[in-house]
Amino acid sequence: MNNSATAQPAAGVPETLMADWRDYFALLKPRVMTLVIFTAACAMVAAPGTMHPFLAFTGILCIAVAAGAAGALNQWYEADIDALMKRTARRPLPAGKMDPREALAFGVILGTGAVAVMGLALNWVAAAWLAVSILFYVVVYTAWLKRRTPQNIVIGGAAGAFPVICGWAAVTGDTPLMAWILFAIIFLWTPPHFWALALFMEADYAKAGVPMLPVTHGLLETRRQILLYSLLLVPVTVAPTLLGLAGWAYGGTALTLGALFLWMAVKVARSRALLPADMLAEKQLFKFSLLYLACLFGALVADRLLLP
Incomplete structure (x- = not known):
């Protein structure tokens, strides 16, 4: 209450x-x-x-x-x-x-x-x-x-x-299709971004009684869900190019960033760290996820401004 x-x-x-x-x-x-x-x-x-x-x-x-x-x-x-x-x-x-x-x-x-x-x-x-x-x-x-x-x-x-x-x-x-694709990108990006933080903040959430995924389902399941949502995220980021709504300058950036994001998500999924101090892969993904989204949307702007 x-x-x-x-x-x-x-x-x-x-x-x-x-x-x-x-x-x-x-x-x-x-x-x-x-x-x-x-x-x-x-x-x-x-x-x-x-x-x-x-x-x-x-x-x-x-x-x-x-x-x-x-x-x-x-x-x-x-x-x-x-x-x-x-x-x-x-x-x-x-x-x-x-x-x-x-x-x-x-x-x-x-x-x-x-x-x-x-x-x-x-x-x-x-x-x-x-x-x-x-x-x-x-x-x-x-x-x-x-x-x-x-x-x-x-x-x-x-x-x-x-x-x-x-x-x-x-x-x-x-609000056409492209606007909703951008919506979907942020929607799918949020779980791996936030759960990476929640993994090394699990004790805080447990103390406050907040049912974050690491508290209710454990660290291994949270890491599995991070990888799952990352696998869903990357194809959606490339969708604007595949649908002809953005150019390959954006598409190539999305693929490159997506490969890095998936690599870090795999490292998190393979991690067995139990203590926050040992969760280097999780902290790395959390920090990179912020840069990832910024660069992705920056590439969209560059694609729109620089290409005919």
Whole structure:
């Protein structure tokens, strides 16, 4: 049961609420926001058509603010379990630096504003998908799935994939096949990326009672699932080229990056490390997965801009 409304400060932290701009910025999950902004911006560039630079900036800003709103609402709801995990215990709410009601209001205002501006400045198709992305992350993933099923990150991965739909729709006003392929790439990338992290954070999730796959099904099964999703991911990344929606500059990059990703996923699948300190293959895959997605979407932009 969520106890965010009555979250208590972590041990040794004064009860006086002393939130400043850095705490509000931390609520936005800026590291997560960076990847969301980048993939959405790449989708906007790759989409056919042109857009005034000011409108493009407005669209990216709306997507960034919406992602930050979802992060703030996620932290408001999960303050109780964040307090139990080393990785998240210093966040503003579990650390007692902010009243939970402030975080809730902050997230709602940002999310509502981002959707409204997207609709008024660009189009309501993009705005609708932006609203879906916020609600999916907060309601479906955070409130419904995360504490109930080890498939939380699989289904919840859609939340991180919706921004590319928003970016594409911001330019074109619709969501064609190519936009959904980009969605599928991020959707399939999320499980191996996040489970690689979950493998060496398993003790934290177990302590907080979060049913992540390593907690419920063990390390070996998680490693097997990482390889399985990696095998599904790579063909989808090449699909735009095979379908004539992108050139071979992108396709060749996707194949090269995919081969590296699969090699690292195989190393993870063969790993038998039990302690986080020994999980070198898992940490390597987690770090590379971030570079992988960035380079993949960067290649898509290069393919669109440099080739006729």
